[in-house]
Every structure is written in C-alpha cells, then in structure tokens.
Amino acid sequence: MELPDKRGRFEEYGGRFAPEVLMPALEKLEKAFNEYWKNTGFRQELEYYLKEFAGRPTPLYYAKNLSEKADGARIYLKREDLVHGGAHKLNNTLGQALLARNMGKKRIIAETGAGQHGVATAIAASALGMECEVYMGTEDIERQKLNVFRMELMGGKVIPVSSGSCTLKDAINEAMRDWLTNVETTYYLIGSIVGPHPYPMIVREMQRVIGRETRKQFLEKEGSLPDAVVACVGGGSNAIGIFYEFLQDNVELIGVEAGGRGIETGEHGATLCAGTDGVLHGTYSKLLQDEYGQIKTSYSISAGLDYPGVGPELSYLLRKGRIRVTPVRDKEALEAFKLLSRSEGIIPALESSHAVYHAVKMAEDMGRDQTIIVNLSGRGDKDVFTVAKALGVKL
DSSP: OOSSOTTSEETTEEOOOOOGGGHHHHHHHHHHHHHHHTOHHHHHHHHHIIIIIIOOSOOEEEOHHHHHHHTSSEEEEEEGGGSTTSBTHHHHHHHHHHHHHHTTOOEEEEEESSSHHHHHHHHHHHHHTOEEEEEEEHHHHHHTHHHHHHHHHTTOEEEEEOSTTSSHHHHHHHHHHHHHHSTTTEEEOOOSSOSSTTHHHHHHHHHHHHHHHHHHHHHHHHSSOOSEEEEEOSSSHHHHHHHGGGTTSSOEEEEEEEEETOGGGTOOBOHHHHOEEEEETTEEEEEOBOTTSOBOOOOOSSGGGOOSBOOHHHHHHHHTTSEEEEEEEHHHHHHHHHHHHHHHSOOBOHHHHHHHHHHHHHHHTSOTTOEEEEEEOBBSGGGHHHHHHHTTOOO
C-alpha cells in the first residue's frame, strides 16, 4: 500500500491535526497538489527550474581522501551543497512556489531554523515574482546572520520570533498563526516533511529527486547498489529525499540526529532516538515531550537540527524497522566539519557534518569492497562563525 493513506496517515503516524478554519485550505492544497503533480506542463516547468536555475542534477562524488582516512568502505557524497542557495531546500521551495502561483496565491510565508529554507524560499519567490515573509527565532537569527542578510538581499522579509526557545519550533508556531489569519491570500511553504497532511507527502515528493538521481548515478559508477545510505535528520526532508528510492532494496538506511551535548544530558535534538509519540505542528509523530505532554526545548549546535519533532513518515519507517537512527554529538560533528574541509576541500553544513561523522565511523568497520553514500545536504558557509566560536577562533 502506498502511504500516506487517504487520511494522510503512515499507519498510526501523520494525519491532520489542525484548527477547523484551516481544514478547507488543507483539503484545497491536497486537491491542487494531486492535480498539478500529474500535470505534464507543471512537471516540465519544475524540471526546467531545477535544471537551468537550481543546477540539477547534482554530482555523486567519490570522496577518495576521506575514504582513505577511514581505511574501510568507500564513501560517496551526494552533493546537495551545490544546489543554488547552498542546500537541498530549493528542490522543495521551487516546487511549492510553483504550486502556490498556480493556485493564485500572491504571498508566501515560511519558517526557518538554519536559514537555508528561508533562503531557498526567498530565492524561489524572487524567481517567480512573489511576495515572501520568513519567520525565524531570534536565537537562530543570531546564529545565522549571513542567511538573514541573504534573505533580505533577495527581497524576503525576516520576521523575528522571540517566544519560547526562540528557535525553529516557535517560528513554525508564528507562521501557522499568520496562515490562520491570511489563509485566502497566503501560501504557507513548509520546509520539511512535518506539519498536517498533505505537507509531509508534498515535501517528500519534491525531495525525491535526490534519491532518483543518486540511485541512477551509483548504478552507473559501481554497477550495484550501495551497502548503506546516511543522512542527517532534523525534520527529515533530506533524509526521506534520498532514502525513498532505496526503501525496496537491500540497502541499510541510517538517519543521524543531533546528539547535542549528549542524550543523557537532555540537551539534544534526537527525536527519533529519544522521543515519544504525540502531536506537534499538526501531525502525530515522535517528539520530545515531558510526562505531561509539554514540548521540551531541543538543542543542537546546528540550527537546522534543533527541532523537537520529526516527520511522521520517518517515525513510521523506524517503527517498521526499515531505517535505523543514531545520535552524533556537537563535538563529533565539529570533528567531521574539520575533517571533510581538510581532506576534500568541501566545507559541509553542520547538519551534514553529523552524517559525515557517522559515515566515517561506519566505514572504519567495513571492508574496502563496501560502499556508503552520504547525503551532503548543505554547505557550511553559514556555519563558519558558529564553528569558529566553538573552536575558540576569533574572526
């Protein structure tokens, strides 16, 4: 059975937990997506923008030096860091912005943590001539000043959110309040596989281009499938984007979450590793909550992984045993950040650094005839100041 089902469920996960006033908008969005996604003209226009504007297909790069340092399995990098804007996020924002334009919407709103989704939304809105406003927690604004400036350069208005933990969770809350007020004129462009149905399905379909390319490229290079595919997990869009095309294959799929200062400290963003079932931002999934159902404050050095929830499809795949998950701590991600920069001349996003670290550790215990693909979901320009501060370097 293809999931989600008609109720927007991945078995028990998913669904549509939203205020009654938003139900008609969600139903209209689902109908519009189903209509346009099957429309040849819509798909051709999206393909045009992905190829000519975003720079797809992205390379699948054999990281020879990194592999030699691991002295085990051969490591390949899917170079989503080379997508225009610096991350995989543009795959989704171009598709949803085109959908919004076809639905007659003039204004796009979004939320962002690391700023990459905000940048990608501003890029898509600018390219398609639409108004753009992005909600961003003040904590993340401080961490990601470069991305804030980039959004503003491209005409996006950044709206600071100073409630709660001042991070992604709170930015989503404010964006949803905005959508409630302006639902007739505004399109809410969600950045990950979270939120009420049909968003997890829409974002997955937009990001599947990663996995389709990767599978084809790897078969051409190696004549076989990889032994493992590794991706970092915040909300989960880059992970499901590369995992989905391998779900039916004998390929190990590993999601790497933000271990922060350690799971045992409670200061982390490892929702799949340490979360429990509940409702957050319109969907039933794993989340970080206390015994009373109150949302815990998540933590990560990486703004894009600092989220106390996760996409319902990944919760489902974990329960089914199709994926496994593991945490990587801040200090380990920093090690990988430096390692990839020095060994390959590629500066990874801190989000991606979590996946790189685990892939190297896996490779060390595997044979040289085995292979691992890492989804390098973004580049690290945005994180240079954060990393410098963590390493005690004054810029």
